[in-house]
Structure formats: C-alpha cells, structure tokens
Amino acid sequence: xxxxxxxxxxxxxxxxxxxxxxxxxxxxxxxxxxxxxxxxxxxxxxxxxxxxxxxxxxxxxxxxxxxxxxxxxxxxxxxxxxxxxxxxxxxxxxxxxxxxxxxxxxxxxxxxxxxxxxxxxxxxxxxxxxxxxxxxxxxxxxxxxxxxxxxxxxxxxxxxxxxxxxxxxxxxxxxxxxxxxxxxxxxxxxxxxxxxxxxxxxxxxxxxxxxxxxxxxxxxxxxxxxxxxxxxxxxxxxxxxxxxxxxxxxxxxxxxxxxxxxxxxxxxxxxxxxxxxxxxxxxxxxxxxxxxxxxxxxxxxxxxxxxxxxxxxxxxxxxxxxxxxxxxxxxxxxxxxxxxxxxxxxxxxxxxxxxxxxxxxxxxxxxxxxxxxxxxxxxxxxxxxxxxxxxxxxxxxxxxxxxxxxxxxxxxxxxxxxxxxxxxxxxxxxxxxxxxxxxxxxxxxxxxxxxxxxxxxxxxxxxxxxxxxxxxxxxxxxxxxxxxxxxxxxxxxxxxxxxxxxxxxxxxxxxxx
Amino acid sequence: xxxxxxxxxxxxxxxxxxxxxxxxxxxxxxxxxxxxxxxxxxxxxxxxxxxxxxxxxxxxxxxxxxxxxxxxxxxxxxxxxxxxxxxxxxxxxxxxxxxxxxxxxxxxxxxxxxxxxxxxxxxxxxxxxxxxxxxxxxxxxxxxxxxxxxxxxxxxxxxxxxxxxxxxxxxxxxxxxxxxxxxxxxxxxxxxxxxxxxxxxxxxxxxxxxxxxxxxxxxxxxxxxxxxxxxxxxxxxxxxxxxxxxxxxxxxxxxxxxxxxxxxxxxxxxxxxxxxxxxxxxxxxxxxxxxxxxxxxxxxxxxxxxxxxxxxxxxx
Numbered sequence: 001x002x003x004x005x006x007x008x009x010x011x012x013x014x015x016x017x018x019x020x021x022x023x024x025x026x027x028x029x030x031x032x033x034x035x036x037x038x039x040x041x042x043x044x045x046x047x048x049x050x051x052x053x054x055x056x057x058x059x060x061x062x063x064x065x066x067x068x069x070x071x072x073x074x075x076x077x078x079x080x081x082x083x084x085x086x087x088x089x090x091x092x093x094x095x096x097x098x099x100x101x102x103x104x105x106x107x108x109x110x111x112x113x114x115x116x117x118x119x120x121x122x123x124x125x126x127x128x129x130x131x132x133x134x135x136x137x138x139x140x141x142x143x144x145x146x147x148x149x150x151x152x153x154x155x156x157x158x159x160x161x162x163x164x165x166x167x168x169x170x171x172x173x174x175x176x177x178x179x180x181x182x183x184x185x186x187x188x189x190x191x192x193x194x195x196x197x198x199x200x201x202x203x204x205x206x207x208x209x210x211x212x213x214x215x216x217x218x219x220x221x222x223x224x225x226x227x228x229x230x231x232x233x234x235x236x237x238x239x240x241x242x243x244x245x246x247x248x249x250x251x252x253x254x255x256x257x258x259x260x261x262x263x264x265x266x267x268x269x270x271x272x273x274x275x276x277x278x279x280x281x282x283x284x285x286x287x288x289x290x291x292x293x294x295x296x297x298x299x300x301x302x303x304x305x306x307x308x309x310x311x312x313x314x315x316x317x318x319x320x321x322x323x324x325x326x327x328x329x330x331x332x333x334x335x336x337x338x339x340x341x342x343x344x345x346x347x348x349x350x351x352x353x354x355x356x357x358x359x360x361x362x363x364x365x366x367x368x369x370x371x372x373x374x375x376x377x378x379x380x381x382x383x384x385x386x387x388x389x390x391x392x393x394x395x396x397x398x399x400x401x402x403x404x405x406x407x408x409x410x411x412x413x414x415x416x417x418x419x420x421x422x423x424x425x426x427x428x429x430x431x432x433x434x435x436x437x438x439x440x441x442x443x444x445x446x447x448x449x450x451x452x453x454x455x456x457x458x459x460x461x462x463x464x465x466x467x468x469x470x471x472x473x474x475x476x477x478x479x480x481x482x483x484x485x486x487x488x489x490x491x492x493x494x495x496x497x498x499x500x501x502x503x504x505x506x507x508x509x510x511x512x513x
Numbered sequence: 514x515x516x517x518x519x520x521x522x523x524x525x526x527x528x529x530x531x532x533x534x535x536x537x538x539x540x541x542x543x544x545x546x547x548x549x550x551x552x553x554x555x556x557x558x559x560x561x562x563x564x565x566x567x568x569x570x571x572x573x574x575x576x577x578x579x580x581x582x583x584x585x586x587x588x589x590x591x592x593x594x595x596x597x598x599x600x601x602x603x604x605x606x607x608x609x610x611x612x613x614x615x616x617x618x619x620x621x622x623x624x625x626x627x628x629x630x631x632x633x634x635x636x637x638x639x640x641x642x643x644x645x646x647x648x649x650x651x652x653x654x655x656x657x658x659x660x661x662x663x664x665x666x667x668x669x670x671x672x673x674x675x676x677x678x679x680x681x682x683x684x685x686x687x688x689x690x691x692x693x694x695x696x697x698x699x700x701x702x703x704x705x706x707x708x709x710x711x712x713x714x715x716x717x718x719x720x721x722x723x724x725x726x727x728x729x730x731x732x733x734x735x736x737x738x739x740x741x742x743x744x745x746x747x748x749x750x751x752x753x754x755x756x757x758x759x760x761x762x763x764x765x766x767x768x769x770x771x772x773x774x775x776x777x778x779x780x781x782x783x784x785x786x787x788x789x790x791x792x793x794x795x796x797x798x799x800x801x802x803x804x805x806x807x808x809x810x811x812x813x814x815x816x817x818x819x820x821x822x823x824x825x826x827x828x829x
Contacts, residue, residue, distance in 0.1 A: 048599050055553030127565045132550060135557035165556075187599050203598065203605065204779040205682055231680050231777040235664055239672045239679040395544025395792050398552045415555055426557050433557045 048187035051172035067172035067192030093158030106175035136165035195508035222511035273326035274486035280409030294351035295476035301344030311372035321469035546596035593795035613780035620703035632715025654709030663775035759815030
C-alpha cells in the first residue's frame with residue numbers, strides 16, 4: 001500500500017539512496033530576503049501555459065508555476081502531498097481515495113474543490129481536448145466526487161504508480177471557470193492556484209510571471225517576478241549568465257561543465273537522473289535484431305566507459321538499466337556487464353546471421369547522440385557489424401520509429417519520470433507504443449509489469465523492477481548505457497533553489513539573498 | 514504607373530507557384546505537426562486522440578482540398594491555425610515582421626554606408642595597399658559564417674566589454690534606445706557578409722565607370738578627383754550595386770535565420786526554422802508567402818531606383 005505512513009516507514013528502513021544533496025537547499029526562513037526579479041535563460045519557448053496541452057520542459061515549468069499539481073515528488077523520489085492533503089489505496093490497489101486541502105482559491109477567485117479536480121481530469125480524458133496526457137490516465141475507470149474535499153479514483157486494474165503522472169502537468173489543476181470562458185485560448189490566459197500568475201507573454205522573447213500574493217503555502221513565493229527568456233543558442237545563454245543579463249540558465253553545454261565549475265561568480269548545479277539512454281533494436285524478421293544473440297552481443301561489445309567520457313564529457317554516470325539514480329528503486333551496484341569483445345564476437349557468431357552484417361541507424365543532429373553513435377559504430381565494427389548512420393531530422397526520426405521500420409534506434413532515450421512504470425510499460429509491455437515500434441512482446445515481461453503494478457509495498461516493487469531489468473537485459477531489445485544529469489547555472493545571489501531530476505524549477509522556493 | 518501595375522501583375526504567378534511548391538514540399542517531408550506535438554510528451558497518446566487532432570486541423574483531408582481551402586481562407590486574410598503554437602497563424606507571424614525588418618534595414622544601410630565609399634576609394638587607388646587591405650577584409654567578411662561573427666561579437670562586445678546586451682529584443686515603440694541597443698550586434702553580424710559583397714561590387718563598378726570617356730572629359734575640365742567620383746561617377750556606378758542590393762534580400766533572410774537564433778531575436782527567420790522542424794505547415798506557408806512578397810517588392814523598388822539613377826532606363 002502506497003499510503004504516507006508506509007512510505008515513511010520505507011524511507012526509514014530502506015537503503016540510503018544518493019540524491020546528491022544540493023548545496024543550495026532552502027535556508028532557515030529568518031534569513032530569507034523577499035522581493036526582486038529572477039530572470040532565467042531557458043532553452044525553448046514555453047509555447048502554451050495550458051498544462052494539459054504542453055509538451056516541453058519549459059511549458060511544463062511555466063504552467064506548474066501557475067498551476068499547482070495534486071501531488072509532488074519528495075527528495076527521495078517518493079509521492080508527496082501538494083493540493084492533495086492525504087491519500088489511501090484500497091480494494092487491493094484498485095481504488096485511490098484522495099483528500100484535498102480546503103480553503104484554496106484559484107487566481108480568479110473560483111474555489112478549489114473536488115468538483116474542480118474532476119473537471120480537469122475529465123478535460124484531459126475528453127478526446128476533444130486533444131490532450132497528449134490522456135494516455136497517462138488510461139488506468140482510470142471513473143472518478144467520483146465523494147464530498148467537496150474528497151475524490152475517489154476507481155481504476156481498471158490495481159496500479160501502484162497511478163498517482164505519479166499527477167505530480168506533473170496531468171495533475172495540474174486550472175480554474176474550471178477560466179477554462180470554460182477561454183476555451184482553446186486557455187493556454188494564453190491560464191488561471192491556477194499556483195505561486196505565480198502569467199502577466200505577459202511574448203513568444204520567443206519573454207514570459208513574465210508575477211507573484212500570487214494569496215498563495216496558500218505560507219510565506220511563498222519570495223520573488224516578485226520571474227522572467228523566462230528563451231535563448232536557443234548554448235553559447236549565448238552562457239554569455240547572458242556570465243554577463244549578468246540573467247541570474248539562472250538551463251541546459252548548460254556539457255563540454256563547458258568542467259571549465260564552468262572553476263569560474264568565479266557562477267554556481268553549476270548538477271542533478272543526476274535526468275534521463276537514461278539506450279541503443280534499441282527492431283526485432284522484426286527483416287532486421288538483424290531478430291536474433292537475440294546478435295542483440296546481446298552489444299551488451300558486452302559497447303564501450304560504456306568511452307560513451308560516458310566522450311559523448312557525455314564524463315558527466316552523469318554509466319547505466320545498466322532504466323531505473324534512474326534518485327529513484328527509490330535504483331541500485332548503484334547493479335552492473336551486470338563488463339566490456340568483453342571476445343564474448344561479443346562469439347555471440348555474433350552464434351546469431352546465425354550471414355555476414356557481412358550491416359544495420360542502418362537514423363540519427364538526429366544532436367551533438368551528444370552524434371558522438372555516441374560514432375563510438376557505437378566503432379564498437380560494432382570491432383565485433384564485425386557495420387553500422388550505417390543516416391542523418392534525419394526529428395520528424396523524420398519519429399516517422400521511421402513509429403512505422404516500425406527502423407532497423408535500430410541510435411537515439412534512444414527516456415526523460416525523467418518519477419516512477420519507472422511510467423516509461424517501462426511503454427517500452428516493454430506488449431501493448432506499449434515503443435514495444436510495438438520495436439516489434440517486442442514477451443508474455444513473461446507483461447506478467448512482471450502487471451506484478452509491480454499490483455504490488456502492495458515499495459520493497460516488493462523494487463524486487464520486481466530488478467527482475468524487469470534482468471529480463472530487459474536478457475532480451476536486449478534495448479541496450480542501456482547511461483544516466484545523464486541536468487545542469488543549471490546560477491548566479492551566487494540565487495538562494496533556495498531545489499534542483500529536481502525532472503529539470504522543472506519550482507520558483508516559489510527561490511529568493512535573492 | 515502602368516509599369517508598376519505590370520510588375521505587380523507579373524508577381525502574381527510567382528506568388529502562386531511559390532505557394533504551391535512550399536505547400537507540397539512541406540507535405541513531402543516525413544511527419545506532420547500532430548506527430549510532433551504528440552511525440553514531445555513521451556507518453557502513450559491513443560490513436561483516437563491523434564485522429565481527433567488530425568481531423569480538428571483538417572490534416573485528414575486530401576491534399577488538393579487542403580490547398581484550395583487554404584487559398585480561399587488566405588484570400589480573406591485568414592491564414593489558419595498554428596498547430597504547434599496553438600494560436601492563429603497571423604497572431605504568430607505578424608509580431609515577427611518588425612524585428613526582422615528593423616535588423617535587416619539597419620544592416621542594409623550600414624552595409625551601403627561602409628561599402629560604397631570603401632569600394633570607390635579602392636577603385637580610385639587600384640592595387641594600392643589600401644585597396645589590398647580593403648580586399649582582404651571583404652574576403653574575411655564574405656567567408657565568415659554568421660554564427661561565428663555573431664558569437665565573436667557577443668563575446669567581445671557583450672561579455673568582455675559589457676557595452677551591449679548579448680541577446681533579446683525590445684520593440685522601438687516600447688523603448689527606442691533599448692531597441693537600438695538590442696539590435697546593433699545582430700545588424701552588425703548581418704552587415705559583415707553584405708558589406709563584403711557590396712564592397713567588391715562597388716570597387717569593380719567604380720573602376721569600370723572611372724575608365725569611361727565622360728570621366729576623362731570631366732577630369733580634362735579640371736575637376737578635382739573627388740568631384741569626379743562624387744558628382745559624375747557615382748550615379749552610373751550605383752546601378753549594378755542597386756541590383757545586388759535587391760538580390761541580396763533573399764540572402765539576408767537566410768542570414769536572419771542564423772542571426773536571430775544566435776541573438777534570440779523573435780524574428781521571421783527563427784520562426785521559419787522552428788516551424789519547418791515542427792512541421793507547422795500553416796506557419797511555414799504564411800512566412801514563405803510573406804518573404805516572397807518582400808523579395809518581389811524590394812526588386813520592384815530597385816527597378817524604380819534605376820529610373821532615378823539613370824534617366825535612360827526611366828519607364829514610360
């Protein structure tokens with residue numbers, strides 16, 4: 001059972017798992033300076049502030065400054081309350097009862113209550129909304145309003161990780177009044193309960209967020225204003241940070257990290273567990289990936305050390321599965337493979353694929369992936385496999401992937417989600433879209449995915465996730481190789497910043513000195 | 514007037530052809546805008562939602578139906594809805610015109626102010642050391658990619674000397690001084706390549722004109738060399754330069770793509786690249802239509818400028 005009491009017990013009993021403690025954690029409230037403007041250089045424009053429509057990190061960040069989410073994730077990677085005050089699973093994990101906080105109002109004065117939450121969840125699930133978050137709530141059968149502050153989520157099957165998407169934009173609650181009034185323009189006129197309000201938006205120029213003086217979390221936010229400035233070029237973003245044009249910059253260029261750490265008047269913040277990387281194979285008959293021995297050869301044949309040092313400039317860490325550091329299910333000692341070129345060659349020999357073996361891999365112009373693909377190509381050549389890299393753009397890559405005709409996926413990665421089920425089910429369960437793209441289906445795997453969903457305790461789930469990792473590595477449809485970190489640069493005056501592995505910044509804890 | 518009318522009429526088939534070509538080219542590229550927005554979420558969006566979105570934006574209809582519908586609405590001033598930006602296309606495109614125009618004009622004026630005197634000076638002193646220095650600098654300017662020029666300017670002017678902001682844009686209607694400060698570096702970046710081309714052109718153009726018999730006559734009258742160049746050679750030498758200026762407009766748009774990305778300027782170039790990458794068909798169509806019209810218009814202006822520079826080409 002994933003209720004809070006049990007979570008606390010696991011937090012006490014479980015192994016100490018290393019979220020790297022940020023040196024910038026919030027200080028004692030007495031020393032906090034109020035007011036001021038924080039200008040942030042972001043990588044891309046937020047595009048929309050409608051939490052149910054937004055896609056990129058910038059849009060998720062901005063819409064969560066305006067809207068609170070039902071739940072959040074604590075620094076141990078576990079579910080924590082936000083608009084929801086408490087919760088409890090019952091009926092063998094099929095019913096989730098959520099008690100909401102009371103006395104909260106949206107920016108437009110509308111009262112936040114169970115009906116408002118139901119309105120938002122129904123909006124995501126209505127195909128007419130066109131919400132790309134709809135899939136995250138697929139396990140939901142129906143949502144019942146018990147009373148003004150109590151909701152009952154009735155699920156189609158027992159699902160321990162059900163509430164995790166509600167820690168992100170799928171659980172962001174907007175004012176039903178405003179949603180009715182603005183219709184499809186809600187994305188430009190968002191109204192939430194969050195610490196900030198949207199006061200100005202100029203696409204590709206700036207987004208201005210202003211303090212919500214009536215915010216329900218006492219004392220927060222400390223800043224008067226947050227200005228988000230989209231600056232797509234890495235070097236320009238960095239120049240703005242160093243020249244004082246902005247006090248915070250996201251997505252620092254990896255090749256500059258070690259140099260920036262030596263720089264005065266600039267703090268580099270690193271948060272591991274931002275995303276993980278794999279090389280994927282297509283299991284259909286017309287591709288070499290049809291042979292398990294062929295796929296397994298790469299588990300032993302790729303040089304993870306070189307990938308880590310060259311593709312990622314030594315940032316982040318080498319990874320052997322899809323469980324990210326920072327997750328309660330992560331195990332730093334899980335290292336099933338060591339590079340063994342002879343063994344890899346033997347496996348290629350056993351694969352029964354006639355030589356010469358040639359495999360095509362489409363690749364986007366992303367510098368990290370370009371470097372990784374070149375190393376992979378060299379490693380493959382050593383074990384007798386020729387990799388032909390084809391340059392495509394993002395849309396071209398997705399078209400090939402979704403058609404199920406991509407021989408191998410050199411680009412494979414998955415961004416942070418608080419619970420591994422949120423992506424492992426998509427990648428590995430036979431109904432998952434990525435499993436279908438790669439032609440992968442294993443009834444044994446389906447059973448394991450179902451088992452961790454039904455599991456009643458974190459320890460039980462952890463044991464099953466290990467089995468999932470082992471089977472994933474045995475089947476080798478994805479060959480995992482790296483966990484990357486998120487990097488943000490800060491001016492030393494920026495205090496109270498909490499770096500989450502999602503890369504999403506909560507501005508309400510930040511203050512300037 | 515008749516001449517102008519003829520030229521405007523001649524531009525119509527150009528615009529129609531461009532719109533058809535860009536419409537088809539965008540749809541030949543793999544993917545569509547719905548795939549791009551669904552892919553960004555990294556979650557299992559159901560086929561029903563994808564189909565619903567395609568239908569909502571009319572992307573499920575046959576191509577010719579989509580094209581005809583687009584033309585019909587465009588003629589009444591409605592350029593459709595941007596799937597990626599979730600806003601009407603005009604709301605996305607219109608604010609982009611001013612920054613690009615402002616930077617482009619500044620670059621154009623700067624380039625003319627630098628290159629014409631420089632070219633004339635070089636032409637008067639052909640093969641002198643000043644001519645050589647000018648030549649070498651134009652070669653460097655022509656060879657320097659925009660991102661390098663922009664990066665160098667940011668590093669020196671914004672970061673080392675702290676004189677100007679490294680990026681961003683302020684409208685001249687909000688704050689004229691700040692607007693100038695934010696546009697100087699991008700305009701200079703665009704100026705490099707343009708100046709290089711124009712200096713070479715004006716050098717050879719002045720050199721040619723200065724050999725004409727009427728110049729010899731002017732010199733024989735006892736006019737100073739300065740008077741000869743400014744009063745007599747200037748107009749004739751400007752003809753080919755005006756042509757190049759018109760033709761360079763297209764190049765300027767391609768320069769704007771890189772420059773606006775480097776300096777984070779919310780202009781047409783940056784919008785166009787993002788729209789192509791996200792397969793935002795309606796935005797690409799509107800921007801390309803606008804650029805086509807701008808190029809046609811600029812070349813019309815050049816033709817009219819001929820009339821001012823050289824009475825022989827004046828149209829009935």
